[in-house]
Amino acid sequence: MVVVEADGNYLQPFETDDLDIYSGESYSVLLKTSQDPSQNYWISFGVRARKPQTPQALTLLNYRTNSASKLPLSPPPVTPRWDDYAHSKAFTKQSQGLGS
Numbered sequence: 337m338v339v340v341e342a343d344g345n346y347l348q349p350f351e352t353d354d355l356d357i358y359s360g361e362s363y364s365v366l367l368k369t370s371q372d373p374s375q376n377y378w379i380s381f382g383v384r385a386r387k388p389q390t391p392q393a394l395t396l397l398n399y400r401t402n403s404a405s406k407l408p409l410s411p412p413p414v415t416p417r418w419d420d421y422a423h424s425k426a427f428t429k430q431s432q433g434l435g436s
Contacts, residue, residue, distance in 0.1 A: 337351070337352060337353075337355075337365040337367045337368065338350065338351050338352075338365060338366040338368070339351075339352060339355065339363055339364075339365050339431070340364050340365065340366060341363065341364035342361070342362070342364075342431055343361055343362055343363075344362075345433060346434045347431055347432060347433060348432040348433070348434060349366075350430045350431070350432075352427065352430065354415070354416065354427075355427070356384055356423070356424045356428070358384070358385065367397075369397070369399075373399040373401060373402075374399070374401070374402065375399070375402070375406075375408060375409060376396045376397060376398050376399065376402050376404075376406050376407065376408050377396065377397040377408050377410075378394060378395075378396065378397075378408050378410070378412045378413055379394070379395050379396065379397055380392050380393065380394050380395075380412055380413045380414075381393040381394075381395075381415070382415025382416070382418070383418055384415075384416070384418055384420075384424065385418065385419075385421075385424070386418065387418055387419075388418050392412075392414075392415045394412050396408070
């Protein structure tokens, strides 16, 4: 996916496989759907920056021609650990305003 905006401010677009979003933040992304449309794909959500009390959440990217109950062939992605601060810092460093 390509991140293009954070909290109402346009960014220098950058590609990433995941987002670090904290309470009250918002991002706009362009999602590239260039995979096999005969399959469904996992999307996962995990708690970051505080020890989670719940497991990661999962949903499906469902192509219109498929049943929404058709599970993907691959296992669900694993989100980064809740305390992987190096991962969070690397994401933040990619976020540059258009004037930067």
